[in-house]
Amino acid sequence: MDPTLPSLAGVRRARRDSIELALKRLAGTRDGPEWFPTSEFPTIQVRFMAILPSVLDMIGNTPIVDVSQLSPNPQVRLLAKMEGQNPAGSVKDRIALSMITEAEEDGTITPGCTIIEPSSGNTGIAMAMICRIRGYHLKIVLPGNVSIERRQLLEVYGAEIIDSPGEEGSNGAVRRALELADANPDWVFLYQYGNEANPKAHYRTTGPEIWRDVPGITHFVAGLGTSGTLLGVGSYLKEQNPEVKILAVEPPSGEQVEGLRSLDDGYIPPVFEKWGGFDLLDGKSIVRPRESLEYTRALADAGIFSGISAGAALAGAVKVARRIESGTIVFVVCDYGWKYLSTGAWTLDLDEATANAEKVIYF
Numbered sequence: 001m002d003p004t005l006p007s008l009a010g011v012r013r014a015r016r017d018s019i020e021l022a023l024k025r026l027a028g029t030r031d032g033p034e035w036f037p038t039s040e041f042p043t044i045q046v047r048f049m050a051i052l053p054s055v056l057d058m059i060g061n062t063p064i065v066d067v068s069q070l071s072p073n074p075q076v077r078l079l080a081k082m083e084g085q086n087p088a089g090s091v092k093d094r095i096a097l098s099m100i101t102e103a104e105e106d107g108t109i110t111p112g113c114t115i116i117e118p119s120s121g122n123t124g125i126a127m128a129m130i131c132r133i134r135g136y137h138l139k140i141v142l143p144g145n146v147s148i149e150r151r152q153l154l155e156v157y158g159a160e161i162i163d164s165p166g167e168e169g170s171n172g173a174v175r176r177a178l179e180l181a182d183a184n185p186d187w188v189f190l191y192q193y194g195n196e197a198n199p200k201a202h203y204r205t206t207g208p209e210i211w212r213d214v215p216g217i218t219h220f221v222a223g224l225g226t227s228g229t230l231l232g233v234g235s236y237l238k239e240q241n242p243e244v245k246i247l248a249v250e251p252p253s254g255e256q257v258e259g260l261r262s263l264d265d266g267y268i269p270p271v272f273e274k275w276g277g278f279d280l281l282d283g284k285s286i287v288r289p290r291e292s293l294e295y296t297r298a299l300a301d302a303g304i305f306s307g308i309s310a311g312a313a314l315a316g317a318v319k320v321a322r323r324i325e326s327g328t329i330v331f332v333v334c335d336y337g338w339k340y341l342s343t344g345a346w347t348l349d350l351d352e353a354t355a356n357a358e359k360v361i362y363f
């Protein structure tokens with residue numbers, strides 16, 4: 001046996017020691033199951049597995065992974081918030097649960113009702129999971145050019161898909177859903193772009209989790225779609241430390257970066273205005289399709305198989321890292337790569353994949 005390797009007995013002892021240490025720490029905490037990295041064996045972590053009443057209890061409390069090896073500046077830490085860990089696969093599980101629960105509580109949603117929502121994917125998939133569990137009929141207005149996996153996931157959970165013209169993108173889906181909701185007043189329209197339960201979900205969960213795990217955070221960087229993540233997390237972090245900078249990743253005006261929204265294109269989501277987005281945001285990073293794909297591929301160097309918007313967020317974070325002297329940047333990995341495999345984002349020549357990015361809505 002290679003003498004430089006620990007013996008099996010040694011590894012078992014290490015595990016037992018770290019479990020004992022974790023048990024001691026657990027005795028001093030109130031909140032039950034948690035992660036306990038140990039200083040002696042930093043790569044061995046102990047998780048106390050609880051039996052959860054429902055898959056919905058898996059939403060949130062996502063880990064943060066240090067990917068500073070991808071930082072262009074040795075004085076800047078880059079930390080990835082891993083939202084793909086949520087059970088329906090994205091950050092949108094949080095807002096879907098928040099919007100549906102709030103509407104149940106205020107009586108907007110009643111047993112067996114029909115819900116309609118425009119979504120290029122993740123919100124629709126998260127809502128479909130929850131509606132399946134809770135017995136609601138869900139209709140999703142989906143642009144015709146989203147990746148096939150998104151459609152398939154909606155089908156898994158039994159949502160009805162209403163196609164909107166691909167060339168009109170997510171704005172076209174929003175328009176069609178608004179028309180349908182208007183024509184069918186008995187359908188419930190939760191409208192993620194205007195529903196305050198969207199930023200509230202991030203204010204109550206994502207923001208506090210980041211502050212708890214990274215109290216030294218200096219910058220928060222996320223893609224802007226509905227703006228719920230940026231506003232909810234941003235509001236919470238600014239309350240804790242007004243010096244934390246909140247930065248949006250946007251495509252250049254008029255360009256399609258995989259569904260990211262440029263505020264300069266004219267549509268300002270109502271939640272953005274209601275939550276004071278223009279005052280809250282400290283700036284934006286403009287990221288083009290090619291860079292998003294390059295950085296999605298770079299994330300794989302750190303073992304992270306992410307969706308394309310995570311590449312865009314990392315590209316934005318890298319631009320910030322180049323500009324500042326030192327700091328700690330948290331960026332959001334909104335989802336993992338499974339839903340994008342058919343697009344060739346990792347396998348095609350970069351020029352070809354970039355050209356595809358103009359046709360396919362990745363998120």
Ligand SMILES: Cc1ncc(COP(=O)(O)O)c(C=O)c1O
Nearest residue numbers: 122225226227228229309334363
């Ligand atoms: C994969 C992905 N990234 C980023 C975003 C943007 O997040 P938000 O809607 O909170 O601004 C979305 C939402 O559209 C998304 O699905």
